[in-house]
Amino acid sequence: MEKVKNPFKYGSAVEGEYYFPLPAFSKNVRAYLDNRINVVLYGPRRFGKTSFLLDLMKEQSREGKACLLIDIFNITSHKDFLRQVLRAIKSKQNFGHKFKDALEKLAKLKLIPAMDVDPSTGQPSFSIQTDFSSEKDIRELIQDAFMAIGKLDDSVLVIIDEFQKVSQIEDGGWLEGTIRQQMQELKNTVFLFSGSRKSIIYDMLNNQSGPFYKTCQAVDIPILGDDFTDWVMDRFNTIGISCDKRAITELRKRVHNTPNYIQQVCFHLIAENPEIKHVNLESIEQILHKIVEQNAYAFETLLNSLTTLQGRVLRLCANEPTAIYSQELIQRYEIKSGPALATSIKSLKSKGILESSSSKGQVIFDDPLFQIWLQKECS
Numbered sequence: 369m370e371k372v373k374n375p376f377k378y379g380s381a382v383e384g385e386y387y388f389p390l391p392a393f394s395k396n397v398r399a400y401l402d403n404r405i406n407v408v409l410y411g412p413r414r415f416g417k418t419s420f421l422l423d424l425m426k427e428q429s430r431e432g433k434a435c436l437l438i439d440i441f442n443i444t445s446h447k448d449f450l451r452q453v454l455r456a457i458k459s460k461q462n463f464g465h466k467f468k469d470a471l472e473k474l475a476k477l478k479l480i481p482a483m484d485v486d487p488s489t490g491q492p493s494f495s496i497q498t499d500f501s502s503e504k505d506i507r508e509l510i511q512d513a514f515m516a517i518g519k520l521d522d523s524v525l526v527i528i529d530e531f532q533k534v535s536q537i538e539d540g541g542w543l544e545g546t547i548r549q550q551m552q553e554l555k556n557t558v559f560l561f562s563g564s565r566k567s568i569i570y571d572m573l574n575n576q577s578g579p580f581y582k583t584c585q586a587v588d589i590p591i592l593g594d595d596f597t598d599w600v601m602d603r604f605n606t607i608g609i610s611c612d613k614r615a616i617t618e619l620r621k622r623v624h625n626t627p628n629y630i631q632q633v634c635f636h637l638i639a640e641n642p643e644i645k646h647v648n649l650e651s652i653e654q655i656l657h658k659i660v661e662q663n664a665y666a667f668e669t670l671l672n673s674l675t676t677l678q679g680r681v682l683r684l685c686a687n688e689p690t691a692i693y694s695q696e697l698i699q700r701y702e703i704k705s706g707p708a709l710a711t712s713i714k715s716l717k718s719k720g721i722l723e724s725s726s727s728k729g730q731v732i733f734d735d736p737l738f739q740i741w742l743q744k745e746c747s
């Protein structure tokens with residue numbers, strides 16, 4: 369039998385038919401950018417920030433803007449940051465003439481070796497030199513690279529994905545300050561930042577003495593609602609599978625509307641049941657539990673790295689996420705006191721395991737699968 373193409377994808381940014389477009393949200397964000405208002409896009413991990421940014425970038429490029437997407441998720445130093453900036457520039461080699469001047473400038477700065485022209489395409493090409501010398505050089509090169517970016521075009525969009533990383537580099541705020549300075553100096557350039565750590569992003573924007581105080585418009589990535597359920601059903605339909613709407617609605621609820629997990633469950637549902645013709649709640653639950661179980665080892669390791677108190681607090685939060693400070697629950701989960709609970713919650717947030725919620729007495733798990741696993745552990 370011929371293998372059918374799985375209509376679902378997960379784990380990294382999606383494009384094309386795997387992407388559910390967000391036209392209204394995209395229009396909002398573009399309105400800010402068109403008016404040269406810098407934007408910070410906040411969304412939990414796995415909610416589709418990078419996918420959205422790629423889609424927006426395509427649109428803006430079509431309109432003639434020079435766009436760069438700098439991904440700094442894995443950076444630990446200025447050198448890493450510079451490397452990612454150069455990588456973003458390099459990925460635009462096929463822009464040809466637009467980037468040529470900037471590339472030449474970078475070549476002059478010895479950031480990249482002299483440029484070649486690719487004989488088959490006629491496009492300029494280059495490779496990135498990575499053996500930079502002193503920290504002072506690297507700082508200068510970062511500034512030069514931004515200046516070159518500003519010269520790319522009349523209108524430039526710089527997107528920095530996983531922006532909170534810049535505040536985690538211990539450099540006395542140099543990188544933050546430098547980006548802030550570039551935001552002011554590059555008159556034709558607008559910045560779009562994305563971040564997945566709410567508390568860090570919030571601090572960056574609202575700390576009066578920080579460089580980003582009131583410099584950006586904050587927007588939240590929208591939660592994909594009923595339209596997304598319909599889209600998921602349509603995706604099943606493309607390979608002749610029907611499904612109970614209720615099953616998808618319930619799945620969305622179970623994984624706190626995390627699109628990555630919705631697609632992951634649907635992907636495995638098909639991969640493991642090639643003969644399936646109809647999807648119901650039972651088949652969804654079964655796959656969801658299997659995926660949770662596959663993560664059990666990682667969850668156990670995580671739990672073991674925490675204190676006993678933190679473990680109890682997590683159990684409480686997993687089972688009663690909406691009223692964690694109730695006296696009755698504090699006793700039931702053997703937590704010493706309200707203040708002890710508060711301290712634990714704080715450190716679990718700083719570890720990125722829990723996130724604040726907008727409502728009081730409520731917490732959100734960074735990873736909804738971890739929450740499901742903890743619930744099962746307790747029962």
Ligand SMILES: Nc1ncnc2c1ncn2[C@@H]1O[C@H](COP(=O)(O)OP(=O)(O)O)[C@@H](O)[C@H]1O
Nearest residue numbers: 378379381388414415416417418419627628631
């Ligand atoms: N708009 C969307 N339409 C369909 N699937 C999406 C969408 N946004 C996110 N996803 C799902 O979530 C996964 C993670 O998306 P990604 O853009 O990497 O999220 P983030 O950058 O917020 O961590 C994708 O692989 C896809 O399965």
Ligand SMILES: [Mg+2]
Nearest residue numbers: 417418419529
């Ligand atoms: Mg991302």
